[in-house]
């Protein structure tokens with residue numbers, strides 16, 4: 001008997017979990033599932049990567065299956081709200097896996113695909129609907145969906161919802177939900193404003209917290225390289241090229257602050273022979289899906305992302321996270337580096353810090369309580385950098401199909417399992433940063 005069967009989860013769910021090889025629960029699953037099976041509301045402080053999706057999906061699917069009801073047109077029994085399209089798609093995919101042997105229909109709707117297609121899919125009604133807030137409201141306005149029959153409501157990544165300005169849509173959605181329902185509210189961080197938002201959705205919740213707020217993943221080695229902004233591109237290109245060539249770098253996520261910055265980095269990498277793709281809110285949905293698929297499959301080992309697009313994405317085997325620019329919101333740093341060291345693997349996070357970004361670094365170190373180890377520039381950096389090809393000046397493809405899930409007018413975008421054999425370990429000069437994540441070179 002596994003822990004999951006001890007909980008009394010329905011046999012078809014246990015079979016699906018067996019197929020996935022889950023035998024032990026993750027800490028959030030252990031804390032959340034029994035209370036959710038009882039129908040309690042839940043306030044969860046957890047990042048993605050903690051097994052959060054199964055924590056809310058398994059008991060919910062169990063409860064839906066235990067009380068079968070005919071599907072009502074344009075209606076759903078469970079609603080999951082996600083801030084980004086990629087996360088919505090990922091949640092729906094995971095839930096379909098857990099519900100593989102159940103007779104439950106799971107739909108997913110988000111912007112970037114024709115709204116008519118979503119509306120048609122909802123005509124017969126479904127059991128579970130995963131949605132981004134903007135598209136959900138569009139569908140409700142078009143009378144393609146009613147929330148009247150929602151029994152279980154999940155709000156995921158509440159803090160990112162706030163960052164993206166989804167507060168007004170969320171309040172509108174809250175008014176459309178029936179009073180009698182089970183509500184689950186998840187956030188990676190719980191500042192006051194988020195807790196207040198939570199109070200509007202949840203009633204007498206069980207509170208679960210899997211990692212103290214704003215702790216950086218323990219297994220991530222964190223480094224900072226102090227470099228002038230114009231030199232960052234060469235540093236990134238050389239580091240990636242060397243790591244990919246000797247196999248020490250498996251898959252890297254590079255974070256830039258702006259969408260154009262992400263495109264520029266990709267162009268430079270391409271001209272230096274490093275296969276990379278960009279993912280951000282100006283890309284069409286097809287481009288975003290293709291970039292993510294290529295990254296997951298490993299055909300494109302480098303994904304350059306803005307915070308919005310990357311948040312919550314679960315890709316196994318991300319060995320490195322590079323902060324091409326530091327986030328100005330320190331919590332974002334925690335989310336970014338949480339993309340690596342998932343599922344028990346080690347990870348390496350390297351931040352490129354320009355002189356004017358030092359205050360951001362200080363904020364990050366204050367928040368996380370970790371000092372980033374200084375990683376000097378390679379010794380022959382200037383010579384190597386001068387030999388790099390110039391990037392093509394071709395502008396990024398015209399913006400199309402901008403992300404309609406996100407309120408407009410935001411310039412900077414805010415927002416596992418294969419274990420590699422060898423990892424690129426940044427070489428440090430003697431005497432500098434002799435133990436990981438603790439020492440910082442004078443800046």
Ligand code: AMP
Nearest residue numbers: 022024025026048049050051052053314
């Ligand atoms: P999430 O936080 O929901 O994005 O999940 C992170 C990863 O952990 C996903 O790849 C899940 O498939 C995996 N996972 C979730 N629960 C378990 C479990 N109990 N055992 C093994 N893997 C799990």
